[in-house]
Amino acid sequence: MDPxxxxxTLQDDSEPSSTWGWWPSWRPTSAAILKSSEAxxxxxxxxxxxxxxxTLPSQEHIWTLTLTSKSAPKPKQQAPTKTPLVMVHGFGAGxxxxxxxxxxxxxxxxxxxxxxxxxxxxSRPAFPGDAAQAEDHFVSSIEQWRQSLGLxxxxxxxxxxxxxxxxxxxxxxxxxxxxxxxxxxxxxxxxAQSLAAEAQGTEVxxxxxxxxxxxxxxAVLGFFNPLAVMRAAGPWGPGLVSRFRxxxxxxFEDLFDDDTMTNYxxxxxxxxxxxxxxxxxxxxxxxxxxxxxxxxxxxxxxxLPVSMLYGDRSWISSSSGHEAARIRGKAYTRVALINxxxxxxxxxxxxxxxxxxxxxxxxxx
Numbered sequence: 001m002d003p004x005x006x007x008x009t010l011q012d013d014s015e016p017s018s019t020w021g022w023w024p025s026w027r028p029t030s031a032a033i034l035k036s037s038e039a040x041x042x043x044x045x046x047x048x049x050x051x052x053x054x055t056l057p058s059q060e061h062i063w064t065l066t067l068t069s070k071s072a073p074k075p076k077q078q079a080p081t082k083t084p085l086v087m088v089h090g091f092g093a094g095x096x097x098x099x100x101x102x103x104x105x106x107x108x109x110x111x112x113x114x115x116x117x118x119x120x121x122x123s124r125p126a127f128p129g130d131a132a133q134a135e136d137h138f139v140s141s142i143e144q145w146r147q148s149l150g151l152x153x154x155x156x157x158x159x160x161x162x163x164x165x166x167x168x169x170x171x172x173x174x175x176x177x178x179x180x181x182x183x184x185x186x187x188x189x190x191x192a193q194s195l196a197a198e199a200q201g202t203e204v205x206x207x208x209x210x211x212x213x214x215x216x217x218x219a220v221l222g223f224f225n226p227l228a229v230m231r232a233a234g235p236w237g238p239g240l241v242s243r244f245r246x247x248x249x250x251x252f253e254d255l256f257d258d259d260t261m262t263n264y265x266x267x268x269x270x271x272x273x274x275x276x277x278x279x280x281x282x283x284x285x286x287x288x289x290x291x292x293x294x295x296x297x298x299x300x301x302x303x304l305p306v307s308m309l310y311g312d313r314s315w316i317s318s319s320s321g322h323e324a325a326r327i328r329g330k331a332y333t334r335v336a337l338i339n340x341x342x343x344x345x346x347x348x349x350x351x352x353x354x355x356x357x358x359x360x361x362x363x364x365x
Contacts, residue, residue, distance in 0.1 A: 027270050028235050034121060034267040040260055041096040046070070047106050054114070056144040063121035064114040064145070065095050067106035082109035082365050083155050083178050085357075088142070089113070090160025090186065091279055092227060094120030094268045096261075099252070100350035105357055112149070116162065117141040118275020120268050127278035131290040134281040139169050146176060155361055157181040159346065160316075161279060164188070164293055171299045178364050180300070181357060182308045184343050187282070187289030188297070188320040227269045227276055241266040251347045287315070297324045302331040307360050311341030311348060 042051065048068050053061040085105055087098055095113045105111055115122040117138060127134050142165065146154070156177045158166030163185025170177045233240050242249070242262040252261045269276070284290045300306065306328070308321035321335035336356060341348040 027231055027237060029237075029267045029270040031121070031271075034264075034271070037260070037264045037267050038094070038096050038121065040256075041099055041264060044099060044255060046103050049102075054145055054148050056141060056148060058125075058141075058144065060117060060123040060125055060141065062114050062117060062123070062141065062145045062148075063095065064112060064149075065102070067102055067111045067113075069107045071107070083153060083361075084110040084112055084151060085361055086146075086151075086154045086156050087111065087113040088156070088158040088162030088166050089116065089119070090158075090162050090184075092119070092265065092269050092276070093159075094264070096120075096264050096268075097344075097347070099255070101346050101354055101357075104350075104354040105361075108358070109361060112151075112154075114145060116165070116275055118278055122275075124272055124274030127274060127281060129277075129281050131282045134278040135165070135168055135291065138165050138275075138278060139172060142169050143173055143176075151176075153178050155179045155181065155364055157183065157357065158185065159183040160186045160343065164282075164289065167293050167297070167300070170304060171296060174301045174304055177304060179360060180304060180306045181360055182306065182321075183353075184310055184314055184316050184345060185293070185308065185320070186287075186316065187291075188293045188324065189288065190292040190294050191284060191288040227273065230266070231270055231273075237270055238263060238266045247342075247344075248347075251344065294320070294323060294327070298327050300328065300331070302328070305332040305334075305363075307334045307336070309336050309338060309345060309353070309356060311343060311345035312337050312339050313341060313348075314343045314345070316343060 042049070042065075045067070048070055050066040052064060054064045055061055087101070087105075089095065089097060094115050098113050102111065102113065118124050118127060125137075127137055153176050156166050156170060156179075158164070158181070160183070163182040164187040166180060167182065167185065170180045230237050230240055238259070242259050245262055245265060248261045248265060249256075249259060282289055282291065306324075308318075308324065310316065310318035310321060312318075318335060318337050321333075325333035325335055338345050338349050338352055338356070341353075346353045
């Protein structure tokens with residue numbers, strides 16, 4: 001069935017047998033619990049949605065949502081399909097955290113959102129320990145996913161780690177990207193250059209202080225995967241996430257009056273680490289990348305328009321965007337700041353965020 005013309009909500013979500021293993025009872029999680037937790041969130045979706053696994057040539061599976069508007073033209077009145085919007089989440093997240101954006105952004109064009117390889121409900125393969133190889137594993141899986149879906153091109157939007165990977169993808173496969181939208185992209189500044197400039201008082205890319213929970217993670221987990229403590233906490237893990245990520249409960253309190261969102265985050269990340277291992281291989285000090293994207297942003301084609309969206313309260317500074325624009329010279333690079341928003345700008349200011357993304361998409365077609 002063509003997802004662009006479907007009038008029913010389809011849910012082909014049987015778990016691939018090779019995706020999940022056996023989980024010790026010490027950690028109160030499982031594939032089934034994560035599936036149930038996500039289903040409670042996705043039940044809020046109003047538009048037509050097709051949720052299924054996309055199998056890659058490697059036999060790895062990418063959990064994917066495809067949304068179209070209920071008012072979209074049906075087969076007998078089919079209008080030219082607009083360029084689809086593809087959304088790539090950040091570290092430790094999954095498709096459920098796009099809840100406030102999925103319906104609004106799928107009204108005028110097809111929308112695809114997927115769990116990155118190694119995160120959420122997607123397969124959890126072993127990632128290389130080398131930064132370049134880990135990045136290549138992520139980017140190659142995105143390209144294989146695109147090929148499996150038969151997408152010719154896309155508007156590619158990435159948040160945080162997803163922004164880093166989306167940029168890497170656009171450098172390697174520029175013909176597939178009509179507009180690159182980077183939301184709070186991680187891994188852009190060059191740590192050595194930024195620290196040297198800061199010491200001299202001439203810093204180009206300023207980085208605001210990290211939030212306390214992130215500072216604690218950096219101090220405690222310097223030699224471990226970033227979410228190791230959450231898994232080591234066993235039955236106390238869900239409470240730990242609920243306590244330290246109360247902000248997510250607040251962001252969605254008008255939709256859920258319980259721990260739905262923090263439980264989802266816990267179950268996304270309490271599984272055996274995989275994408276997290278890939279991230280650990282690429283990161284330097286949690287907030288920095290070993291291979292800073294600022295060193296490669298000039299490899300984006302001048303013909304590819306780039307929009308960079310930041311929250312004014314985020315620990316990631318918009319000055320990275322301005323530096324990227326300077327490097328790209330006359331190539332279209334828009335940097336926009338959204339007021340009263342933190343790192344998760346799409347959930348802090350969803351109306352403003354959705355309007356800005358819709359405007360960008362409409363500039364494509």
